[in-house]
Amino acid sequence: MSRMMQQYHDAKNQHPGMIVLFRNGDFYELFEDDAELGSRVLGITLTKRDGSIPMAGVPVHKLEHYLGLLLRAGHRVAVCEQMEDPDPKKKIIHREVNRIVTPGTVTDDGLLDPRAPNHLVAVAPGKPGFFGLAWVDLSTGHFAATDVPAPRLQDELSRLSAVECLYAEGLTNAVSQAAGTYLPKSRVARPDWTFDPATALAALKTHFAVGTLTGFGFDDAQSCLVAAGAVVIYLQETLKASLQHIRRLRPHRPDALLTLDEVTRRSLELTRTLRDNQRDGSLLSVLDRTVTPMGARLLHDSVLAPLTDATAISARLDAVEELLKDHALRQSVRDQLDACSDMQRLTTRVSTAKAGPRDLAAIARTLRHLPAVKAKLTGRRSKLLQDLEKRLELCPDIRELLDKAIEDDPPHIAKEGGVIRPGFSAELDELRALTTDGKNWIARYQAQEITRTGIGSLKVGYNEIDGYYLEITNANETKTPPEYKHQKTLKNAKRYYTPALREYEEKVVTAQDKSRALELQLFVTLRDQVAVQTPRLLNTAEVLAALDMLAALAELAAARNYVRPAFVEEPVLDIRDGRHPVLDQILPPGTFVPNDVAFGPDDGMFWLVTGPNMAGKSTFLRQAALITLMAHVGSFVPAKSAKVGLTDRIFTRVGASDELSRGQSTFMVEMTEAANILNNATARSLVILDEIGRGTSTYDGVSLAWAMTEYLHDTLACRTLFATHYHELAQLAASLPRLRNYNVLVRELADEIVFLHKIAPGNAERSYGIHVARLAGVPGSVLARATAVLGTLEKGHDLSNVPAAPVAAPDVTRPIPLPTPATPPRIEPPKPKIVQPPEAPRRKSKPQAATGPSLFGDGDDVPF
Structure with missing residues (x-):
């Protein structure tokens, strides 16, 4: 085996489970x-x-591109x-692994989605029926943990969209069974000792320099702390940089958050x-009208985990309302934020010593x-905007340092x-002067020597082989001063050097190398100085993210x-003239038909919705759920x-799907979701059912x-829309x-029907x-044969009475699909064929004063 291949195998052995990219020229x-x-x-x-x-x-030169593909x-x-x-004198070049990149530990912008988090998760065994779960977005420093009931593990992994998962080698089968297909592609079975409770907890306490995690809101016996400690150990081994x-x-x-299982997140x-x-x-x-990646990521997390505390929701709505009503304020804030860079990920690269000059320049511009x-937040009425103003630290010392030190476009x-x-x-500056003032020095030295020697054609030159030299033609050779040292003979001239020229050459040749080395040293020192201020910068970044999201919702x-x-x-x-938030933007203006939904003591708590396919039942159901969710986000x-x-x-519970990889049929999936x-x-739940029992x-x-209808109505008594x-x-x-x-209205016109997309009391018969x-x-x-069979069935006849199908040649051409006619804007809907009993008068409910634990919520996904 060659010495180079031995280097390669050493690297592979030191980094098991990793692909080694081995530099060779x-x-x-x-x-x-x-x-x-x-x-x-x-x-x-x-x-x-x-x-x-x-x-x-x-x-x-294409390393980053291929790294992205591998990740x-x-x-x-x-x-x-x-x-x-x-070096020709050496038979082998020294090589070593100086960079480890995994899906969950990457911090480079080019390898990350700027508008979504990048989660590394760890799963640890907990008390019977539970797992400890911890996750970190290394690119922003967001670190959270919780104990999860085993049936909820898949939902949490789906919510987090983890890119890499850690678990103990001895727990591989248990985690695989509990997480199923929701484990990410990158699965790392770690040595069992890294998930040892004592070891993991010690790593966690050492990192945070605390004696207990109680101050963070945990019980030291929680299994999620074991998972969190395992994350810290993995990062320390892999990143080999400050955390x-x-x-x-x-x-x-x-x-403190509105629970959305994986099926609901996907269906909606x-x-x-x-x-x-x-x-x-x-x-x-x-929904996303944010102007910074920080705000986009916060909105992403907020949509997947809305609030349930009335006080926190109201605080967001108050802030959004103030920004909505003050157009000049909103526009000014958004203009300022639009000029800001991603402070969270920039600060992370600084603190992990991976930031380059442009990262520091971007921080300076943002500050x-x-x-x-x-100034724009000063004097605001809403409590949340007031709090953001107080928390926004200007960091003038950091800004002043970077403005003095870093070029605008390095x-x-x-x-x-x-x-x-x-x-x-x-x-x-002195070293730079030596490298930039060379031409002036040469001109002055040449003029000086011409005057001193009387040789008008004397010139001073430079090349990489000879260095600096004085060149005298053969015609003036007799005028050459004795202190000139012969260096080289040409056809029509000779080249000389002097001690002064050699001294200057040494300064100039080494000045550039010294200048770059000193500049690199100054940059590293600056980066370290900024890294010390990481907590302040990340706090500022959180404020900017929150403000961006609020202003975006107002916009x-x-x-x-x-x-x-x-x-x-x-x-x-109780939603009046509700619109589907996605279709309302995608469809041409004015074409979406709004609908009402009303659940309450006088309006019923269970709506059974019938009507033809393509008439809008699913849209109506989903829009009720999406409007409810948006309200809990604070939008x-x-x-x-x-x-x-x-x-x-x-x-x-929407549509038909199967899980063949799990051996589950469409109907089994349907019943599992219903269960x-x-x-x-x-x-207090909202249930959306779009077909049950069709499989x-x-x-x-x-x-x-x-x-199921009786159970939802009698036992659970929850708000339910069932199409x-x-x-x-x-x-x-x-x-x-x-x-x-309720039914979706249609208008029958001869052999055609028009979908009115309007929900009305009563039920459809067809x-x-x-x-x-x-x-x-x-x-x-x-179609003709189906119509004949349908006619027989509608008359109550047995299918054995259906005449035999005529033998016909296959259709040469298929009928051109007919588009659904445009919805007439002012057509009065026909009276439903089955009339509901008269509705009782609507009872008005007075809003109650809501209380909650905190204005800013308790969830880890909600920093404000």
Whole structure:
């Protein structure tokens, strides 16, 4: 084995489970199994070294690109760098791993999504039926933990969208079974000792320099602290840098947040769409009008974990309302924030000694905007804006230091020079003068020697081989002073040097190297000085993030004519002219049809919604849930008015899906989701059901839907919207006093129907499935046959009486799908065919004064 391959194997042995990128000249090379994996993941050519060792490589200048591909595929990477320049006298170059990059520990902007968190999680065994869970976003320093019931582990992992997960080797099977497919691609089975309670807790206490975690809101016996300690140990081993930006461990308190399980988050398309798993088209994409990455990440977390404390929600709404009403204030604040950089991730890179000159320059530029931001917040009425103004630290000492030291537009790499401003260091200025004043010195020296020797053609020159020299033509050779030392003979001239020239040459040649070395030293010292101020900078970053989110929600409300929701303690929901927040922005202006929803003592708590496919039932159900969620985030909502009862959970059971990887059919998934609702919903929950029992026989399905409806109505008594094609369920209105029948109106025009997209009392008697099949392009012969069969069924005849289908040639052409006619804006809806009993007069409820533990909430996801 060659000495170079021995270096490679040493690096592999020291970093088990990692891909080693081995620097060799202008390439990072991969060998053996790494090469074969790299060829598949990176799409690079697989070759062989020495005829037998698999090898592949990537250019040095494209390292970050290929690192991103490896990280997104879930791999961890060790970069083995050449630590010295090649030397012909040495047979082997010294190499060592100087950089470890994993999906959960990356801090480089180019490898991160600026608008989403990047979570590393750890799972530890807890008391029976529980796991300890801890997570950190190393790029921002956010660190939190909680004990999770085993059935909730998947939901929490889904909420966090973890990119890397740690667990003890001995716990591999237990974690895999509990987390299932929600474990990220990067799964790291760590030595069991790193999850030893005593070891992990000691690491945690040492990092925070405390004797107990009680001051952070934990009991030292909690299993989540073991997970948190394991995270710290992993970061210390992997990062090999300061973790001072991880300032505290926050307790995650689910009781202070509106609970959304993974099914609900996916069904409501909160951050990603169901169809293509993209951000565009999700609720977050239409809500997000933030102008900083910090604010975008906070909004992302807030959408996934809304508040449930009335005081904290009201505080946000007060701030949003003040910013909404004062357009000049809102615009000025957003302009200032738009000029700010990502202080959270910049500060993290500074504290981990990974920041470059441009990072410090970006911090300096951001700090210059803080006085204007603080001035705009002074004298505000809302308590939350007042608190943000108090917490916003201007950091004038840091700003002054950076303004004096760092150029406005420095190079990316400190070693290149040009980072430090003139006047900051006298020594550096002197060295720079030597390198920049060379031409002037040469001109002066040449003029001096011409005068002294009387040789008018004498010139002073320089090249890399001869250095500085004096050149005299052969015609003037006799005038050469005796102190000139001969250096080189040319065809028509000779070159000389003098002690003064050699002395100056030594100064100039070394001045540039000395200048760059000194400049690098000054930069590192500056970076260390800024790193000491990490807590202050991160606090400022949190304030800017909160202000950005509030101003963005106000901007959204202004642009879309949203209203402030009113909160009450009673589990009611009264939305007038509600609009789906996503479709309302995507569809052409004025085309979305608004609808009301009213839950309460006089309006019923269970709405059974029937009507044809494509008529808007699912949209109506989802918009009620999304408006409720937005209100709990602290956002204004798309409606004419909205009164929302505080909600503890939102559940959804929508559509058909299967989990073949788990051996679960569509119907099994449907029943599992229904069971989760029936077992966990409370009187304060909002339940959205879009079809139940459709994956089995009609009689089974109707029976299950009937029984679940009774259970939700009688036992749970929660607010429920249930869309169904089982028209038989409408009969339950006679026996369930809080159930109301509603349907989506249609207008029948000859052989066509018009969807009015309007919800009205009563139930539909038809689903118009054949019409929808026609729109989808089903062949005409199939539609005709289906119509004949439907006619027989509607007459109550047995299917054995259906005449045999005529033998016909296959359709040569498929009917052109007919578009749904545009909704007439002023068509009076027809009277429903089944009339509900007269509604009792609406009883007005007075809002109650809400109380809560804190203005800023208790959840780790809510820093204000």
